[in-house]
Amino acid sequence: MSDTIIRVENLSKKYIIGHKQQESYTALRDVIANGAKGLLKPFQNGKSNIQNSSDEFWALKDVSFEIKQGDRVGIIGRNGAGKSTLLKILSRITEPTKGSIKIKGRVASLLEVGTGFHGELTGRENIFLNGAILGMGKVEIQRKFDEIVAFAEVEKFLDTPVKRYSSGMYVKLAFAVAAHLEPEILIIDEVLAVGDVQFQKKCLGKMEDVSKNEGRTVLFVSHNLGVVHAFCSRCILLGQGTVLADDTTDKAVGTYLRTLEKASSQSLLERTDRNGNGLAKLAHIEIYTGGSYSSVTLTTGYSAIFIFHVTKMIAGLSCCFTIYDQYGQPVTYFDSAIYSKEDMTNLEKEAKFICEIEEFLLIPGRYIINATLMCNGEFVDDVKGATFFNIEEGRIRSRAVSKEAGFGNVLLPHRWKTPI
Structure with a gap:
């Protein structure tokens, strides 16, 4: 049986960029306003000052790679390279335009502050909510509960709605939940930078522990190449939505620095x-x-x-x-x-x-x-x-x-x- 836990084949993601900004939701007042605009159209001689046009933007283009069980893989690249889009697709937050992904096992993602948390619920309630989302039973969550709370260092605020947490407290609890509820794949974005230095070290130690000792797979995105170099044995370098390098960390980081150097030569x-x-x-x-x-x-x-x-x-x-x-x-x-x-x-x-x-x-x-x-x-x-x-x-x-x-x-x- 193959130990490949993630297989990505010819993955592409297209976004349509409109010049007229669209709202994420429509309120009642917007429905009324849009209806009024529709009534006025016959009196505008078919002309409008608003020009609606759009452009295609490919955040990812024909990305392919495989990741084995227990791998610690860094994903690096300049801003806009497609790193966050890739993680969102792997986390099932968004769907690809083309290509396919095959994932074996449960995925826990920490992509931004507050991911997977409900602001009105307390820290305690969110722990059980996240466990349920991962498909865990109440008994299984209770078995890990004390360990999660101790790691996150939020005992005093456990029964406080998380909307009142600072960004650092949010990340501490979110990481503790993601790392301790035993997903087969742990996906971490740059969000760890929000926490203090000591907690960042604690998180890196935990990620190394779950990878080496428990055989779980970790995908880690960071602009801190020193941390990536110390933690990851392999790196995927993205540039303008394509894979520029998929190699050992030393070689991939070297390639990345050369691309930065080339970019620095321009104005x-x-x-x-x-x-x-x-x-x-x-x-x-x-x-x-x-x-x-x-x-x-x-x-x-x-x-x-x-x-x-x-x-x-x-x-x-x-x-x-x-x-x-x-x-x-x-x-x-x-x-x-x-x-x-x-x-x-x-x-x-x-x-x-x-x-x-x-x-x-x-x-x-x-x-x-x-x-x-x-x-x-x-x-x-x-x-x-x-x-x-x-x-x-x-x-x-x-x-x-x-x-x-x-x-x-x-x-x-x-x-x-x-x-x-």
């Missing part, structure tokens, strides 16, 4: 894989060495300048960026001051943020920058893989620093004292 304003409200956008990033000339190659121990050009300045705007190593693991983070109303009175001020680093203490290697603009706690613009740069060998206090020396990623300023 940031041309990038479509970005998030935010769009009030301002990152237009260009410049990197300067200590010699004050532009370069994508810096030197360990020397100064560096990062200049983030934006389309316009608005009051309350700030810029932050994270540097990742070649495996997608975050290394260090920088956050600017907030651009104030007083700054806006200086008309000569250019629309840019400048970050100066006196001594750049990263070891030699290839690094990635994810850049973000924030305003009043909201994402204005967020670009993954906004630019890349290299660090070459340098010297710190007359001591050579090389990539092969095994120093880690960051060198911290320090001094030694000899005890007297």
Whole structure:
């Protein structure tokens, strides 16, 4: 008997994008309004100022793969690659346009905060509701109940309607239910990022346990390539709805980083894989060495300048960026001051943020920058893989620093004292 638990063959999903927005439901007032519009049509000479047109968008195109029982598979790719659409089809939330999927066993999905929960029900009631949805009996759910509550750390709020839970509490309980009610397949989207760091580690440990020790299959979507690299033995890389790579995690992540690097070579304003409200956008990033000339190659121990050009300045705007190593693991983070109303009175001020680093203490290697603009706690613009740069060998206090020396990623300023 084959141990293939998921088989996807020539899977495609098409969406129709209309230029006139459609409401998700129709209320009584809408029926009345639409009826009135119909009565007016004969008096409008058959003309209308509203142009209804639509475009086809293929979120997935001829995707095929197989997953074995007990596999830990990462699904990676840029924003808009088709990751969430694939998970929704596998979770039976939406139907494919073409192709087929065959799944053996029960599937538990955690795709967004509140998935499968009813806001008016308490945490206790939602545990039993989710168990029933998975086809479990009351006795079977009761057997796992205490373990679920302990893992989720929500004992005090167990009899509170979940609509009053914070997003972190929601995710904790939702993950605990999904992981402990013994589905054969566990599908987890980026939603785990909502929880705190300690809970994320706890979740990853649980996923590893149910995969290795209980033989369950885990599909995991995350932009944190370091976590994917540590947890998954295999990765499927999606790009524009197609499979770009289906290989070991090392090879798939390497391919993904090369696609990000290729994307970073184009103007940031041309990038479509970005998030935010769009009030301002990152237009260009410049990197300067200590010699004050532009370069994508810096030197360990020397100064560096990062200049983030934006389309316009608005009051309350700030810029932050994270540097990742070649495996997608975050290394260090920088956050600017907030651009104030007083700054806006200086008309000569250019629309840019400048970050100066006196001594750049990263070891030699290839690094990635994810850049973000924030305003009043909201994402204005967020670009993954906004630019890349290299660090070459340098010297710190007359001591050579090389990539092969095994120093880690960051060198911290320090001094030694000899005890007297």
